Amino acid sequence: MKPSRFQYVRPASIPEAVVALQRQNSKVLAGGQSLTPLLSMRLAAPEVLVDINGLSELAGIELRGSELWIGAIARHQEVLTHPLVGTHVPLIQQALTYVAHPVIRNRGTSVGSIAHADPAGELTAVAALLGARIHVVGPHGVRDILANDFFVGPLESSLTHGELVTGVSFPVLDSSWGSSCVEVARRHGDYALAGVCALVQIVEGRLTAASIAIFSVAGTPVVIDVLDVCTENEKLNLKVQSLIDPDTDIHATADYRRQLVKTLVAQALTEARSNAESRTS
């Protein structure tokens, strides 16, 4: 089980990377923790791999104004342990604990996981819920894509041929915001059967915002504003269930996924509220 042959390019700069990506059937190699298995199983066979691991300008995590920027080659493990992330966008770290195993997180990148647009990806849901901005550079210059416009379908984004994701910016959440991420998987570290990220805001004891992103139940994360219903579990569940249409597969039936969503949404919102309270106090 070996990858088929490809041309390997290791660019020395972002413009060089963009030039290399203009070649036909090219693909970006960052952490490679999702891409390499696809290549080994020959589910993907790009002709050109553009390895961005040497581009130091794509490394790091920075506070830029009211946003937290994560570079395209920042490894999950670095994001998971970085104090800026914990302080300003704790949801990212809450979600990352579910991403595979520590050994995979040592190499895999958070931005790569978003660019991969896996519907079961925890960070895909985080980006969608927070309205993250995906920074892209291509043959026609730079552009930003909002997460909602970025995720088009399973493993499909609105990136066009020859574009490179250089980083993702997440809005900083002050201490009035609380968040949480919960999921159920067959085994720890596996893809979730269903999962939920929740985000709430509490101002002077009053709930002023509440939204969730459900993952692994559709081709893209399902983001729902639940402020109007989140105090009544029955109404909450009715609203959520009317907006999802999970599939049956070998891992779980659609009905079981609906049942999981019901439980996980309630749990995620409760945890997000206590997270908000602990952040204010």
Place this chain on the structure above:
Amino acid sequence: MNPEELFLVELTVNGNPLSARVPARRLLSDFLRHDLRLTGTHVGCEHGVCGACTILLDGKPVRGCLIFAVSVSGSNVTTVEGLVNNDGSLGVVQRAFHESHGLQCGFCTPGFITTIHAFLKENPHPTEEEAREAIAGNLCRCTGYQNIIKSVLRAAELIDSGVRDDH
């Protein structure tokens, strides 16, 4: 078809500078086994699930089968062979596996040894729960894991008691 382009990959493996010219698609696990003849690293599932090929890349455990050798040229790699003491005696995690019967067929063992070695550097006094969590990404089909967890805790004990470990 044109001959495949070869790339010079230079690594420091277990302290020794080693190199070979290989195609870009050569996985790091295969580079170690086929090109450098270091067959201690085992290849199980070859898609990142089983953990048998886990090696230390600049000190951190990674899956050898999920990395192209060419992509990490210039790095430091430690394999299970590199975790024996300089005098050839078993390293502390290896010794703990031996003492606690942490292996049967031994196929998964190199991945466990490297993973646990790195884990104990970060967390020298794990609870049983933490030990369990630490090995959650590695598959073993023989032991039922109980003795592997014992081995993790035993290794921590050995380190505490000052048993020789050169790594």
